[in-house]
Amino acid sequence: MRTIPSSMGSTQENQPHVVCVPLPAQGHINPMLKLAKLLHSKGFFITYVNSEFNHQRLLRSVGSDALHDLPSFHFETISDGLPPPENPDATQDVSSTLNSLHETGLGPFKSVLSKVSTLYSPVTCIVADFLMGFTLPAAEELGIPAVLFWTSGAGSLICYDQYPNLIQKGLMPLKDFLHVQILKARRTWSMTRFGMKTRREGAQKMKMIELPLAIINTTRISLHKDKVFSRA
Structure with a gap:
């Protein structure tokens, strides 16, 4: 996972730090990414949390260089709790993935929040897909404001x-x-x-x-x- 050089630390301290968590499906990832880019353009420091499976698909699709060298915007991953499919480019069953994340996602997500708060700056807000309910207990426990994002009509x-x-x-x-x-x-x-x-x-x-x-x-x-x- 690429990190931002420590020389940028003084700038990060003055930026609100938003953690964006999409539901791991293409129709939800893209709208959340657009929102994250919009917030980034307004001066927010962005941590975008993908499932490991979808992050690897993204890297294969656009190339690893496409995720480099964007100041104050970086990606983190959490496991979806499912065994890797035989075909790494296969489309996952959304229902199974979501069920698994709700059962296993809270701990890994809290670890990501702790990690990025230490490496960059304290997380000031979580923007999560409306269906990623496991993010709310983490936000409540850590005292972080949370906003739910509905990607459909x-x-x-x-x-x-x-x-x-x-x-x-x-x-x-x-x-x-x-x-x-x-x-x-x-x-x-x-x-x-x-x-x-x-x-x-x-x-x-x-x-x-x-x-x-x-x-x-x-x-x-x-x-x-x-x-x-x-x-x-």
Whole structure:
């Protein structure tokens, strides 16, 4: 892992230090990286924490030199807790990876926070993907402010927010393949028919088939009340 020369230490001490933690999937890594670059352009010192697997894929894709010589921006890695796949360029199963990270990620993440606070400057804020709930106990324990970043559209966030309400009414998850087929046939059903509550009138016209697949197919996504979604 490349480190920043110690001669830059005096500058680092005056910079707010943000640790960015994406969910290890391409559609989440790229938006978080864009946000990290934007914060960096505004004078923030950035530590970007990838899973080891995705970091190695990134190195093979862009070359190791692409991650060098960017002042005040560096990468750290944590293990996703899974055995390495036979094909190092294979796409990981996001559900399995996320489950593993929630079970094993807290300790390694706390170690990274301690390491970068010592090497560079104290961490002043954590920006984590909304689904990387294991980062919150670390932030709370170490007294570091944490911000959750939702990388998808606002509509999907509304859906996930209402998911506990749908479970309570017994409407989700759909029980079998037949239910999914019926749902597809009734594409005009509105969300209000299923008890969706929202201040946005436009969202009430959403069709059930437009819900995220994770909501339609599984009960495994749950809500940390007032904090973050996680996987049980």
